[in-house]
Amino acid sequence: MNRFVGSVGLRTYLLVTSLVSIGAILLSLFISYRKMFLTLDEVLWLTIVTVGAAILSLIVHWIMTRPIERAIQLITKQSQQVAEGDFGGELPLIGPVEFQAMAGNFNQMSRKLNESFQQLHSSEASRRELIANVSHDLRTPLASIQSFVEALQDDLIDDPATYKRYLSTIRLETQRLSGLINDLFDLSRREAGAESFEPGAYHLDNLIVETLQSHLLQIEEKGIEVEGDIPEHLPPVSIMPSEIKRVVSNLLHNALRHSPDGGKIVIRALMPEDGYVKVTVEDQGEGIAEEEQVRLFERFYRTDQSRSRASGGSGLGLAITKSIVEIHGGEVGVSSKLGEGSLFWFTVPVVKR
Missing domain, CATH: 3.30.565.10 (Histidine kinase-like ATPase, C-terminal domain)
Incomplete structure (x- = not known):
């Protein structure tokens, strides 16, 4: 039974359920006739009415379940698109009220997922830009300090005034580097909520x-x-x-x-x-x-x-x-x-x- 349910669509499943119900009614009429509860004419008339009502019910059932099947197909298709990373689609609000509510919730979920992924992409771009900027801003004073220190170590500077100017530049670049690191640390702590707030x-x-x-x-x-x-x-x-x-x-x-x-x-x-x-x-x-x-x-x-x-x-x-x-x-x-x-x-x- 479970294998059968898992291998058919909802619409077919509902139709089979209706046929089983009709079959149960016909079986009841046959048993009533065998037990002599009903005459043959009564059983024939009841059978004709039951089959006629069943055919009409199946036709109405087939027509009425079409919007439900359509809604399920659309939700399935849109779910596959979301799974593939496409969040641009919108489900139409069709079918019964419950399916319309489901479609509305699905559209809202899709929009939020789209916003979340956009934020992730933006954050990733910001992260790459941050790393590039930090690397540049750290490399510039470090390269300057290195070049001046190497010049002093190689005894290339004999003039006392130039010697002092080189030391002054090294000090300024060191201060600049220290300020950048402190600002980075301070901003990271603030964004992490590590700073106490006592106004x-x-x-x-x-x-x-x-x-x-x-x-x-x-x-x-x-x-x-x-x-x-x-x-x-x-x-x-x-x-x-x-x-x-x-x-x-x-x-x-x-x-x-x-x-x-x-x-x-x-x-x-x-x-x-x-x-x-x-x-x-x-x-x-x-x-x-x-x-x-x-x-x-x-x-x-x-x-x-x-x-x-x-x-x-x-x-x-x-x-x-x-x-x-x-x-x-x-x-x-x-x-x-x-x-x-x-x-x-x-x-x-x-x-x-």
Whole structure:
């Protein structure tokens, strides 16, 4: 019996079941006649009615089971396509309500699988890009250090001033390498959720002033004018001060790096409208193309590869900035046009009273 069920389709199986039921009825009529419960005429009439009803039932049954068979065939075909990695198909909602619900659930599952595989492909591409960028960024300072060390070991440098300059370059490249490794380690810990999050009430005006003071030397060297626009009665925000200070520092550092000598940087804090304070850092730099703005906060992405590397940027600052802001429940973004400077912004939540 199990072998028979496994070798036929659902439609045939249902038809055979109906025939078995009809056969049982006819057998009952025959037994009734043999036991003298019914006369021969009664048995003949009942048999004719039963066979007629059976034929009509089989015809209706054959027609009514067609949508079910069609739905099963479509689900089977789509399942094979999914098994082969094709998630683009959609099942039509046909047949009984139960089969329509099954088709709807199948389509939803297929879409989610497609999204998951797209994310996997994207993650794999990002991983390859990350490895390539890390390899390049590690190789460059290491090659520089190696070449200068070999020159010093081979006694090729006799001039004391040149000797000191070589040592200074080695120190700078070592610091650059150390900073890159620290940024990588820091970003990995944040993405893994290893950093504890213990926010407290803090005033952003104090934090912004402290950050400006730490960049005072760079500001004076480039002759940058810094303008602050911070409301007097700005409410306290729920943050980890050291982390948000790093966010402001990263944005200010980028603004200083891309601003022309004698340029201007404006830092603003906007009063909350939806329970968040918005901080903006605006510069007069060269601006950023619109198609590049969506990738700015990716790891190792740079709008100008050669210049960014030459200026010491690791390409991780904005990725870390985004990670910190999102942990606080805020958002980060940029608005920029080529030749008109850039405005970076982030939001942090106000302390709930």
